[in-house]
Amino acid sequence: MLELVANKPRRVGFGVMQVPAIWFTAVAAVLALSACGAPSTTASTASSPSSAASGSPATASTDACPTQLTPAQTEGPYFKPGSPPRTSLIESGMTGTRLLLSGRVLTLACAPVAGVTLDFWQADAGGTYDNSGYRLRGHQSTDAAGRYSLETIVPGEYPGRTEHIHVKLRAPGKAVLTTQLYFPDVASNQQDSIFDPHLLVTMQSTATGKAATFDFVTSG
Numbered sequence: 536m537l538e539l540v541a542n543k544p545r546r547v548g549f550g551v552m553q554v555p556a557i558w559f560t561a562v563a564a565v566l567a568l569s570a571c572g573a574p575s576t577t578a579s580t581a582s583s584p585s586s587a588a589s590g591s592p593a594t595a596s597t598d599a600c601p602t603q604l605t606p607a608q609t610e611g612p613y614f615k616p617g618s619p620p621r622t623s624l625i626e627s628g629m630t631g632t633r634l635l636l637s638g639r640v641l642t643l644a645c646a647p648v649a650g651v652t653l654d655f656w657q658a659d660a661g662g663t664y665d666n667s668g669y670r671l672r673g674h675q676s677t678d679a680a681g682r683y684s685l686e687t688i689v690p691g692e693y694p695g696r697t698e699h700i701h702v703k704l705r706a707p708g709k710a711v712l713t714t715q716l717y718f719p720d721v722a723s724n725q726q727d728s729i730f731d732p733h734l735l736v737t738m739q740s741t742a743t744g745k746a747a748t749f750d751f752v753t754s755g
């Protein structure tokens with residue numbers, strides 16, 4: 536069964552440690568990152584599975600190996616099979632804050648997982664899903680470095696739900712993992728009964744909107 540984990544950034548308390556401990560911690564951090572391979576910042580400069588990512592804002596780094604499994608979440612009532620293969624969900628006339636969501640699919644040992652299909656679906660800026668067509672729905676596969684990149688908009692809230700993006704991950708030979716991603720600093724997160732902070736993306740503002748990163752990690 537495919538099991539995914541959230542990538543939890545690691546913080547180093549430099550301000551409270553003695554000098555030898557600082558040196559040791561810094562060396563350990565470098566070694567850990569080396570073992571993980573390149574951090575996600577590479578994804579913004581190296582070839583992307585998405586040609587649509589060209590010219591997009593740089594993404595934030597998810598620079599640590601994961602330490603825990605990503606929780607699965609409910610599919611909800613609005614999933615539709617058969618979404619088109621595409622890495623940009625932006626369409627002419629679409630309103631909302633532009634969002635570049637990117638990251639990797641990794642194993643617990645930080646090895647990239649290629650060929651994982653990520654099927655995204657979300658509400659529009661007004662909190663409405665397209666249930667008759669495929670607006671704001673699309674799927675793509677991770678590249679050889681386990682990377683994905685999606686151009687979309689920040690989804691709107693709807694009754695009972697904070698901002699979120701749904702995703703199904705299908706890895707070759709593995710069970711499907713269905714989950715949702717959330718956004719930091721959204722007041723409604725605390726009123727959403729299924730909100731899970733382990734599924735928060737890392738977010739930053741860009742010249743054109745927002746850039747978010749999230750690494751999914753399989754158990755192997």
Ligand SMILES: [Fe+2]
Pocket residue numbers: 611613658696699701
């Ligand atoms: Fe939803």
